[in-house]
Amino acid sequence: MKSMAEIKREVGDGKAVSACSGGVDSTVASCLAQKAIGDRLTVIYVDDGMRREGEPEAVVSMLRGFGMRVRILDAGDEFFKSLKGKIDAEEKRLAFRHTFYSVLGNEVKRVGADYLIQGTIAADVVETAGGVKTQHNVLEQIGVDTRQFGFKLLEPLKDLYKPQVRAVARELGLPEDVSEKMPFPGPGLCIRVLGEVTPERVEILRKATKIIEEETSMLPAFQRFAVLHSDRATGVRDGKRSYGYIITLRLVESEDAMTARAVEVPYYLLKRISKRVFDEIPEVSRCLYDITDKPPATIEFE
Ligand code: XMP
Numbered sequence: 001m002k003s004m005a006e007i008k009r010e011v012g013d014g015k016a017v018s019a020c021s022g023g024v025d026s027t028v029a030s031c032l033a034q035k036a037i038g039d040r041l042t043v044i045y046v047d048d049g050m051r052r053e054g055e056p057e058a059v060v061s062m063l064r065g066f067g068m069r070v071r072i073l074d075a076g077d078e079f080f081k082s083l084k085g086k087i088d089a090e091e092k093r094l095a096f097r098h099t100f101y102s103v104l105g106n107e108v109k110r111v112g113a114d115y116l117i118q119g120t121i122a123a124d125v126v127e128t129a130g131g132v133k134t135q136h137n138v139l140e141q142i143g144v145d146t147r148q149f150g151f152k153l154l155e156p157l158k159d160l161y162k163p164q165v166r167a168v169a170r171e172l173g174l175p176e177d178v179s180e181k182m183p184f185p186g187p188g189l190c191i192r193v194l195g196e197v198t199p200e201r202v203e204i205l206r207k208a209t210k211i212i213e214e215e216t217s218m219l220p221a222f223q224r225f226a227v228l229h230s231d232r233a234t235g236v237r238d239g240k241r242s243y244g245y246i247i248t249l250r251l252v253e254s255e256d257a258m259t260a261r262a263v264e265v266p267y268y269l270l271k272r273i274s275k276r277v278f279d280e281i282p283e284v285s286r287c288l289y290d291i292t293d294k295p296p297a298t299i300e301f302e
Helices: 002-011 024-040 055-065 076-083 089-111 122-129 162-171 199-215 267-280
Strands: 016-019 041-047 070-074 115-117 152-154 223-237 240-253 284-289
Touching: 002 024, 002 115, 002 152, 016 024, 016 089, 024 041, 024 115, 024 162, 041 055, 041 089, 055 070, 070 089, 076 089, 089 115, 199 223, 199 240, 199 267, 223 284, 240 267, 267 284
Parallel strands: 016 041, 016 115, 041 070, 115 152, 240 284
Antiparallel strands: 223 240
């Protein structure tokens, strides 16, 4: 395959690091790199503190199952520090991106590699260059020089769109868990915590995310998730007035994320999910369901 030959040619006898979140794009890119340069590849999983419950452990064990040499970097504190006080969505994405590449840059140096391989796809580049939003993994196409982070970038999938990447995943023999995986944004829960991102607020969202994923697993959806609002709402708990967090639940159907339809979730199921949210997350006083399609909304809130 053309991209494997390109990785071989570029890296030569040297070493490379690949950043893998376990999503289809970065897993395919890492697999291609593994096939191209074997043991000279180190796969890095950055635990940025913004992942879903149990996700870092599950992803790392899956990648090791594919025979990859994976290092997990526990970098949550650095990410929370860089996000402190930031409330604007784009500012948060930029802070996330800067920390992400600083952490990876250190690792590239530590293993003595020259290259960072990542799974940027064509849609990431189009959206960022078009000013729709700053995808955290788009750098050179918008003029960010990666030498400041100490590596050269290799992006074997940058000309492919999602359906083509899924086709490559199937061709590589990756399991359906990977090839058909639900998209999850690179900056993770940090763009679903509206307003300031703190460990406490991420933890609340993590619990709500788990509940909606568990309770709706039988409903087909392109993405299913929860969002934590920046404002609060009045509620009543144990006969006393409370002033708690607001959670919005969102399920959308879509083919390519360019347009999307809100899923018609049965009312009994919404009630069941909200009951679990109130029972299991006492800090929450209100639970909403988002019925907005894309357009006029986007899929994410930020
Ligand atoms: P929107 O919200 O623009 O999302 O309708 C379209 C698709 O992109 C995902 N998304 C992101 N993915 N970094 C990512 O890697 C981001 O900053 C980001 N923002 C949105 C979103 O989940 C949906 O699949």
